[in-house]
Amino acid sequence: MGVLPLVLLLGSLFLCGRVAALSSAIDVLKQDAHGFKVSFKATMTPNMVIEIPGTTERCFGPFNTNVPIPFPNVTLNSGNGYNPSMGVFTALCPGVYMFSFTTYSSVGEGGRLYHKVQLMKNGRMGVSVWENNREDAEDSATQVVVMEMQRGDQVYLELLSGRKLCTNMEYNIFTGHIVYPYTV
Numbered sequence: 774m775g776v777l778p779l780v781l782l783l784g785s786l787f788l789c790g791r792v793a794a795l796s797s798a799i800d801v802l803k804q805d806a807h808g809f810k811v812s813f814k815a816t817m818t819p820n821m822v823i824e825i826p827g828t829t830e831r832c833f834g835p836f837n838t839n840v841p842i843p844f845p846n847v848t849l850n851s852g853n854g855y856n857p858s859m860g861v862f863t864a865l866c867p868g869v870y871m872f873s874f875t876t877y878s879s880v881g882e883g884g885r886l887y888h889k890v891q892l893m894k895n896g897r898m899g900v901s902v903w904e905n906n907r908e909d910a911e912d913s914a915t916q917v918v919v920m921e922m923q924r925g926d927q928v929y930l931e932l933l934s935g936r937k938l939c940t941n942m943e944y945n946i947f948t949g950h951i952v953y954p955y956t957v
């Protein structure tokens with residue numbers, strides 16, 4: 774193992790509250806408590822919309838490919854696992870985690886709600902919420918999921934190709950926290 778990977782490994786062991794040479798049970802407990810402090814909350818921001826030509830709709834999307842959703846407004850990021858520019862959470866500590874996301878979209882009368890947002894883990898689809906409706910013009914939905922994360926696993930939200938989230942971007946929320954870390 775090279776020096777850099779070793780440093781990174783030791784760094785992540787420390788972040789997980791696991792240090793090899795702990796001298797007392799109290800120290801172990803303190804380090805364990807440190808491992809529990811992983812949580813984040815982030816929202817989309819109003820400036821993420823663009824006006825769709827020929828309409829009055831102001832939306833994030835549609836794009837011609839699936840797009841990771843950035844949630845730039847971070848109000849909590851204990852443990853620094855959440856990267857706001859990418860909207861990606863990386864588990865530095867293996868364990869069981871809970872994630873939630875809320876999607877919101879509102880279009881004018883006669884407009885079409887058309888979104889699908891899915892939670893991705895390491896590039897694979899986890900859970901999703903969606904709407905394709907011509908009868909109402911506003912909707913929100915929330916998903917909560919508990920999942921096992923190994924060190925380095927990544928979770929983010931993706932807006933599906935062709936879909937859009939309109940109006941009040943700040944109602945779109947992404948949160949997560951550790952439920953308990955695995956011990957090594």
Ligand SMILES: *[C@@H]1O[C@H](CO)[C@@H](O)[C@H](O)[C@H]1NC(C)=O
Nearest residue numbers: 816817818819846847848943
């Ligand atoms: C970020 O979120 C906070 C808390 O909800 C809010 O008060 C603030 O206005 C938001 N900032 C932006 C730029 O959206």
